[in-house]
Amino acid sequence: MMLSDMGADVVRVDRVPGHGREGTEGRPTLDPLGRGRRSLAADLKDEAGRDVVLRLIDRADALVEGHRPGVMERLGLGPDLCLERNPRLVYARMTGWGQDGPYAQTAGHDNGYAAIAGTLGMLGSPDRPPEPPLNLVADYGGGGMLLAFGVVSGVLAAARTGLGQVVDVAMTDGAALLATTFHVLHGQGLWTWERGHNLLDGGAPFYATYPTADGRFVTVGALEPKFFGELLRLLELEEASLPAQMDRDGWPRLREALAARLASRTRDEWVEVFAGSDACVTPVLEPGEAVSDPHNEARGTFVTVDGITQPAPAPRFSHTAAPSPRSAPEVGRDSRDVLHELGLDWAEVEALERSGAIWSLPGG
Numbered sequence: 001m002m003l004s005d006m007g008a009d010v011v012r013v014d015r016v017p018g019h020g021r022e023g024t025e026g027r028p029t030l031d032p033l034g035r036g037r038r039s040l041a042a043d044l045k046d047e048a049g050r051d052v053v054l055r056l057i058d059r060a061d062a063l064v065e066g067h068r069p070g071v072m073e074r075l076g077l078g079p080d081l082c083l084e085r086n087p088r089l090v091y092a093r094m095t096g097w098g099q100d101g102p103y104a105q106t107a108g109h110d111n112g113y114a115a116i117a118g119t120l121g122m123l124g125s126p127d128r129p130p131e132p133p134l135n136l137v138a139d140y141g142g143g144g145m146l147l148a149f150g151v152v153s154g155v156l157a158a159a160r161t162g163l164g165q166v167v168d169v170a171m172t173d174g175a176a177l178l179a180t181t182f183h184v185l186h187g188q189g190l191w192t193w194e195r196g197h198n199l200l201d202g203g204a205p206f207y208a209t210y211p212t213a214d215g216r217f218v219t220v221g222a223l224e225p226k227f228f229g230e231l232l233r234l235l236e237l238e239e240a241s242l243p244a245q246m247d248r249d250g251w252p253r254l255r256e257a258l259a260a261r262l263a264s265r266t267r268d269e270w271v272e273v274f275a276g277s278d279a280c281v282t283p284v285l286e287p288g289e290a291v292s293d294p295h296n297e298a299r300g301t302f303v304t305v306d307g308i309t310q311p312a313p314a315p316r317f318s319h320t321a322a323p324s325p326r327s328a329p330e331v332g333r334d335s336r337d338v339l340h341e342l343g344l345d346w347a348e349v350e351a352l353e354r355s356g357a358i359w360s361l362p363g364g
Contacts, residue, residue, distance in 0.1 A: 002148040004036030005313035014041045014331045016359040034328030041332035041359040049357035062090040089164040090154030098170030110135035117175035126196035142174025205255035216267035217284035231279040335360040
């Protein structure tokens with residue numbers, strides 16, 4: 001999605017309907033991140049279907065695959081063959097555990113990858129089991145974004161050297177990488193592995209989330225002394241009567257004072273109090289509310305694609321603005337167009353369709 005958001009022509013190779021769970025005739029695949037790409041439906045177990053995909057790979061800058069190690073090789077689409085045909089190809093392999101290691105062939109999901117990386121153990125309050133923040137840590141942050149970075153880096157290297165390469169993207173690696181700061185702080189004696197006792201994990205009362213009088217929440221991030229002072233001023237709390245900001249022994253009493261004061265008004269009343277200040281107090285918005293937040297509206301942070309509101313492409317570029325996202329494709333919607341771009345004529349395309357090697361969405 002990130003690559004297509006930035007203008008890359010991304011062709012997704014789908015299973016032929018009826019040959020797997022990816023989709024059925026007339027229905028798109030259930031891919032919430034499918035916007036902006038095209039769909040070629042091909043039977044990779046059919047020699048003619050596999051040849052079509054190889055011809056597509058011959059012209060590609062990058063290939064992205066997310067199977068367990070060895071699956072692409074068994075399909076006859078492994079990196080050795082593909083790089084022999086297209087020496088500039090960036091062959092990006094996305095897995096949870098990586099291409100090697102004792103867990104490489106086992107099943108897994110985001111929470112397991114984040115757990116093995118040690119990152120899940122940092123998340124959550126100290127009186128509850130560690131809680132994954134959705135599947136953002138390994139699947140998306142440590143996986144998808146790391147993959148996009150790897151593909152772009154590989155393409156830049158190929159432009160310079162003329163040589164492609166395999167990019168091994170493991171979600172375990174990415175989940176660990178996201179936590180680099182905290183490993184370094186721990187090594188310096190500035191961070192404890194005990195959850196909820198540190199500056200940024202909810203342990204500090206001036207970097208935490210609090211309920212308000214209406215059952216909603218505000219989050220406080222007044223880390224710097226001047227911001228902390230502004231927080232106390234607008235809360236009408238006397239700094240002299242409270243523990244010092246970095247007095248860890250005094251944090252429970254400071255938390256109690258902040259919680260009691262913030263619980264005395266509604267969330268939106270506090271929004272008015274802190275408006276325009278540097279106290280670093282922000283309302284915790286529901287996702288639906290975030291769409292209409294003035295700042296998000298001003299920046300166009302959300303867009304609507306096919307009637308569904310979703311985050312807009314990011315980051316922003318001054319000279320090469322990202323195109324407006326296109327809808328996710330139905331399976332086989334673009335098969336004929338892709339094949340024509342590869343140089344196949346109508347008769348060849350129709351022959352492939354009759355044989356079942358490729359499939360085109362009727363009317364596509």
